[in-house]
Amino acid sequence: MMNPEEKKAFEKQIHAYIGKEFGPALVGQDDVNQAMVRQWCEVMGDANPAYTDTEWAATSSRGGTIAPPSMLHIWVMQGYPMAFIKPDDPPVDRQRELHQIFDKYGYKGVVATNCTTEFFTEAKPGDSIQSHSTFDTISDEKATGIGTGYFIETVTNFTNQDGEKLGRMVFRVLKFIPTAQPAAAEESSGGAMSKDPTRLAPALGHDNKWWWDAVNNDDKVLIQRCKSCETLRHPPRPMCHKCQSLEWDSIESTMDGTVNSFCVICYPEIPGYSYPLVGAVIELAEGTRLVSNVVDVDPDDMVIGMKVKGTVEQVDEVTKLPQFRPVKS
Amino acid sequence: MLTSIKDECAIVGIGMTEISKNSGRSELQLAAECVSAAIKDAGLKPHDIDGLTGFTLDHVDEIEVARTVGIPELKMMSRMPHGGGAPMSLVQQAVMAVSTGMCKAVVGYRAMNGRSGARYSEGVADGPETTDAISWGWYMPYGLLTPACWVAMHTQRYMHEYGATDEALAEIAVAQRDFASRNPNALFYGRPITMDDYYNAPYIVEPLKLYDCCIETDGGAAFVITSAERAKDLPHTPAMVRSAAQGAAFDQEVMTSFYRDCITTLPEYDLVAKQCYEQSGLGPDDLDAAIIYDAFTPIVLFQLESFGFCKHGEGHEWVKGGTLGPDGRLPTNTHGGLLSEGYIHGINGLAEGVRLIRGTSVNQPKKNIENVLVTSGASMPTSAIIIGK
């Protein structure tokens, strides 16, 4: 945490970037070309002949093929080497420089929040595209659902070799102190590498974060307990429904459980999960219930009343979850 | 009959938390604290409260308030729209409920971290920490992402406890496609299915197969209600509203009430049924047909049991042998239902209920239809009506 003086200095430092350029204009490494357009259209499933059918396009009002407008920012991208930029490599431009300042003060998360693009003129094969980016606004500190941070809005103008304006993109990111999913929120180097999909993360708030923290940091499953009447409760809530006490602590579950009910999820298949997937309502030995998965089991062998034992484990690159296995009798 | 609300009701308790720039706790806790304080101030206990009214803008669901504070049953839930225009309308909701005898005591609430959380002045609400969002977090990481998963969990336990098999589900699935096959407005028009079709279809979430699940459609449905007096002068046989009830029950969650001792019944539907019968003076024997909310086949069984057509756990036997068919004891979802007419969130079912009263359903039963039950979603706070000639 920064003290008020430090915060003031930090904000002065970041707000000084407003109005500045990222650096010299970026010039596309390749001119707009039919091969790249064709590949993009294949991947996007865009069959518009104006982009790829030279014969058809010759008879169109444009007199030849044009590049899909939404490819505009692609022509100036720095390509594959971007994937290997490390967080503390010397900054390649003022944007990286600014992000590194944020990183230094703990605002390590980055998430794109808005992007709007206006298109003025079409790009066509042979055009050389340039882009010119500036920092437009940097907000005051904001509290958001994923953490506290600053919105940075940048404006990029695209032109061709004749200086003709092709488009204008307004891009807004939030640089924030991650409160939720540190691993998912870390800025990946350069932001271009795609990761394996992971399980959907729970929203975190006052009433459940402590529970997930125990899972993530201590590999423990806790059960909330009323300090006044000792009633156990799950899912956690801020007040005891029996005696209305706001005072609570927790006990650690033994993770000995019995299957109260279950289902075998087959469809739809969501990225980040493997199927068939067994979901189950587990009755814990302590008396509360926990919804989880039963793993290392043939779905056909699942029965209600099955004894299971749970542990907290890493289920994918970023997710830790309680998971249960049948107890061999 | 009540003719005026004058002097019918009074505000008897008030409760507040401190006001700060950073409460340091959840909006749910703020709501629980002020609601609990108001109940105490009134000299009442949580179980004396049976209605909650709030803001559509509130991030705290009324059933979360009820579970947290320990209010066991709700007979009326309302959310009033339009932000700053809402507060006095909460009083109006409460007075309506209490003066008509629908509720004994109603609490109105609003809880917000309006400075430290999502601020109106920011103009952007980036994933507010609603109780709803927190609640889904107990299921999503484990892959329980769809209504089929949640309903399957209740169904598996139901089959286990009562010896039910998918035969009962097949009965419902096939009967409703049969109705739909004769309804030109149904997606399954002209497409009846056989028992073999049912059994050969793949699992979506075991034990639910493809034809246990409703379809997804676009469309709209609406209705008009006026006074009985005025209805006399209008062209159609009026469908008189005999009763209209809402309900949430102890430990209620939306679709995931897995923490109750028994997860094979719908206590909220028991509560709705009780009110429907009390208000109308009718019983299950007086109901001639039904529109039962059928997002999934098993929830039809649960509802039939709650409405007393048979005992809890016996629905799977009761439906067999054509009970819900055109000539059965209780022709049900004669339009094809959400399973096979279309999914307009139950308002299309209400329209069919009215057709049954008018005698204009494409599958109009031969017998006289005096009273029809129309229900809403199951496994969540819910509501139902009885309409009649």
Ligand SMILES: [Zn+2]
């Ligand atoms: Zn207690």
